């Protein structure tokens with residue numbers, strides 16, 4: 583537990599040239615392996631920007647990010663794609679499932695192109711994950727045939743298909759009613775407790791944030807002291 587899974591050093595992100603927006607202004611952050619962090623703060627304070635950098639979906643304008651002790655190298659886009667595929671799971675407010683694919687196919691999708699190189703059966707693993715999120719009876723359903731909570735469960739199973747070290751969740755309960763949102767949180771807590779999965783969760787909802795192990799507050803592109 584002493585090792586930090588994530589360390590950032592003076593992370594800056596500036597969008598645009600003519601009228602630059604400094605979305606992050608020097609973020610220093612340590613996230614130990616096995617942590618469960620909630621990130622809260624006003625709209626526009628930089629939460630999604632930070633989450634995208636933690637998941638290597640985007641590169642910082644300045645500063646460094648270390649993942650499991652290794653500094654991310656932004657000069658090689660293919661290596662970044664590979665890094666994400668190996669280590670990161672992402673879930674979003676709007677689920678981002680593919681409507682023309684069944685629940686099972688959606689979960690298999692991230693690794694489908696690599697199916698032959700895997701040392702496990704992809705369909706079997708996807709089925710197990712859907713069982714684990716309580717959707718054993720919905721494998722063949724399309725997203726349009728699922729409730730919001732069920733769609734987010736499919737998205738969680740999809741995010742876990744690569745056995746990520748880090749699960750990033752950007753307002754995963756934002757489109758759900760409070761009871762369904764609670765159920766999604768219970769599922770994330772279970773993943774955190776049972777498999778020691780490291781989770782960073784962005785939320786506007788304090789009652790959701792309080793269920794994490796610690797809360798980080800952002801304002802104007804900076805992390806406030808605890």
Ligand SMILES: Nc1ncnc2c1ncn2[C@@H]1O[C@H](COP(=O)(O)OP(=O)(O)OP(=O)(O)O)[C@@H](O)[C@H]1O
Nearest residue numbers: 597598603604605624625626627628629630631632
């Ligand atoms: N692609 C982009 N191009 C230009 N500006 C951007 C871009 N993405 C974000 N920004 C700006 O950066 C700032 C931080 O945005 P970010 O999306 O990280 O905020 P947030 O804390 O996630 O807000 P919310 O709670 O509304 O989701 C905002 O001022 C936003 O307008």
Ligand SMILES: [Mg+2]
Nearest residue numbers: 629630631752
């Ligand atoms: Mg956001």
